[in-house]
Amino acid sequence: MSLEATTAPIELPPAPGILAPAMSLAKRELVRFFRQRSRVTSALLQPIVIFLFFGSALNGSFKPPTGTELHFREYLFPGTIAMIVMFTAIFSTISIIEDRREGFLQSVLVAPAPRLSMVLGKLLGGTALAFIQAIIFLLAGYFFILPMTLMALLESIGVMSLMAFALSGLGFMIAWRMDSTQGFHAIMMLFLMPMLFLSGAFFPDDGVPVWLSWIMKLNPLTYGVAALRQCMYGEKTFVFLPDFKLSMAITILFAVAAVAGSVAVSGSRTTGDLQ
Amino acid sequence: MQSTPLVSVENLSHKYGERLALDNLSFTAGTGEIFGLLGPNGGGKTTTFRILSTLIRPTSGKVSMFGFDLLSQPREIQRRIGVVFQSPSLDKKLTAYENLFHQGCLYGLSGAKLKERINYLLERVKLADRANEYVEAFSGGMRRRVELAKGLLHGPKLLLLDEPSTGLDPGARRDMWQYLRELASTEGVTSLLTTHYMEEAAQCSRIAILNAGKLVAMGPPDELRATIGGDVITIQSSQPAELQKNIAAQFGLNAELVEGTLRVETERGHEWVAKLGGAFPGAIDAMTISKPTLDDVFIKKTGHKFWVEREMVNDAKDKKKKGGR
Numbered sequence: 001m002s003l004e005a006t007t008a009p010i011e012l013p014p015a016p017g018i019l020a021p022a023m024s025l026a027k028r029e030l031v032r033f034f035r036q037r038s039r040v041t042s043a044l045l046q047p048i049v050i051f052l053f054f055g056s057a058l059n060g061s062f063k064p065p066t067g068t069e070l071h072f073r074e075y076l077f078p079g080t081i082a083m084i085v086m087f088t089a090i091f092s093t094i095s096i097i098e099d100r101r102e103g104f105l106q107s108v109l110v111a112p113a114p115r116l117s118m119v120l121g122k123l124l125g126g127t128a129l130a131f132i133q134a135i136i137f138l139l140a141g142y143f144f145i146l147p148m149t150l151m152a153l154l155e156s157i158g159v160m161s162l163m164a165f166a167l168s169g170l171g172f173m174i175a176w177r178m179d180s181t182q183g184f185h186a187i188m189m190l191f192l193m194p195m196l197f198l199s200g201a202f203f204p205d206d207g208v209p210v211w212l213s214w215i216m217k218l219n220p221l222t223y224g225v226a227a228l229r230q231c232m233y234g235e236k237t238f239v240f241l242p243d244f245k246l247s248m249a250i251t252i253l254f255a256v257a258a259v260a261g262s263v264a265v266s267g268s269r270t271t272g273d274l275q
Numbered sequence: 276m277q278s279t280p281l282v283s284v285e286n287l288s289h290k291y292g293e294r295l296a297l298d299n300l301s302f303t304a305g306t307g308e309i310f311g312l313l314g315p316n317g318g319g320k321t322t323t324f325r326i327l328s329t330l331i332r333p334t335s336g337k338v339s340m341f342g343f344d345l346l347s348q349p350r351e352i353q354r355r356i357g358v359v360f361q362s363p364s365l366d367k368k369l370t371a372y373e374n375l376f377h378q379g380c381l382y383g384l385s386g387a388k389l390k391e392r393i394n395y396l397l398e399r400v401k402l403a404d405r406a407n408e409y410v411e412a413f414s415g416g417m418r419r420r421v422e423l424a425k426g427l428l429h430g431p432k433l434l435l436l437d438e439p440s441t442g443l444d445p446g447a448r449r450d451m452w453q454y455l456r457e458l459a460s461t462e463g464v465t466s467l468l469t470t471h472y473m474e475e476a477a478q479c480s481r482i483a484i485l486n487a488g489k490l491v492a493m494g495p496p497d498e499l500r501a502t503i504g505g506d507v508i509t510i511q512s513s514q515p516a517e518l519q520k521n522i523a524a525q526f527g528l529n530a531e532l533v534e535g536t537l538r539v540e541t542e543r544g545h546e547w548v549a550k551l552g553g554a555f556p557g558a559i560d561a562m563t564i565s566k567p568t569l570d571d572v573f574i575k576k577t578g579h580k581f582w583v584e585r586e587m588v589n590d591a592k593d594k595k596k597k598g599g600r
Contacts, residue, residue, distance in 0.1 A: 010430035012354060013382055013384045013430075015354060016381060017383075023380075024377050028366065028369065028373075031369065032366070032369075035368050036368070102363065103360065103363045103364045103365075104366050106330060106362070107358065107364040107381075109329075109330055110328045110329050112383065113382075269331055274331070
């Protein structure tokens, strides 16, 4: 370190705001994603594979919701979007566990950036990743599966992003206390898969037992999926879905609660922080 | 101007669950000092580092830095301190430059100023030519240098370093120390570091020696060494206990038995070496004479050697466990 000290000592930088650190963290999530090629490939192929196999295999056993004449692929399309959004958003928060294990998180925890900006950074990163994957599938659907107006497409993108944001928050709350990715996967199977299947993404709630339909009614994801469907189907059929305004309100509430919950849990330290 | 010290720690205690890791620690550090927390593993120095860096909240006690209270104004402290962790804190999938850029965003730096600062520090730690390589490809020593640059990026006046020389080769270690001293003399930057290397602690302007969570001694290394009278003679013997008795009986000299080795602190050590060697030729296997080191200070204050502390603590724990069941 032979260099002479040429620059004057810098004065104290201003206290960091919420946005700049959040954007930097979110950008980092994206950069990391695109630098892991296997992640990129599987992320792009997975939804197409699932849609094709599911759509073809289950076509015969599908019963359209009462009062509609939806084809199964039309029904499955918004559900697949919801699935992509959910998996991507929630899995993106595994990075918290990795960041902690690799030590990166500790320097974020002692930085003066507000906790909210750390949370927003992670959530926006997860949202962006989910968005990138879902938008490709959505555009494919727009052209080949479910024609809709441009307005409907834009609305769908909006709803989809909001869902991604809320689900990233859900993932954040789960991931924060976890010290291993295995634990995260266990929760995923136990809790998040039922949440996805009981959201109306793959089958409507008419014809299911009463207790199951109640679980579906209490599942916040149900309303995101419902809002998404209504954007996509236009006037075609609303009869089997909860009211659009109600669906949007609950989805927004879900997102707000997810942020608040994430900020709250991120105040706690786990043993993983003490390496 | 106020006369509050830059760092003030009062009656700091911390428990991990039931285990008391830090027991009523108090010290202060002033501007421009290089203050070392010296102790064996498990001594409490890393716990102190974690508390001062705002990573964990202490169980009890009062800490202030730059006149701000740690518990009520952590943000103000976080803005002003630079933290260098012992374990890696870099994102290996990012380049050195990107790591520093991200760090800058977390500390309120942006734009041209941030870029200038990154380039300056990368130059400073001699990594300017590797700025755009992934940290993944860096050697351990290079990573440590990026960590140091990361901690210094926002121009903190107080640097907290946890075992900073771990993973550095001797040359890089020397460079780091030179840099810390330079920062202290030219910019008044205070460094507060933890170490378990006696030689490293000897370079600090002041040190606090911690053992089992307690402060056992504090002061400039030279003063601490001076508390030991004259020279230290260490004697290896196959029957140390017997030799100890004989030395006391014949010369009235107090030899301490520390883990199988006899230690004598005395003035005019060279004369005693000759006398003892003459008196017990068969009982002494080896005998050395030296000026007191920080090791000796530690032994004197705690009654045991520095390096065995961990095992002794573990043994004690095991015994406790067995006794409890």
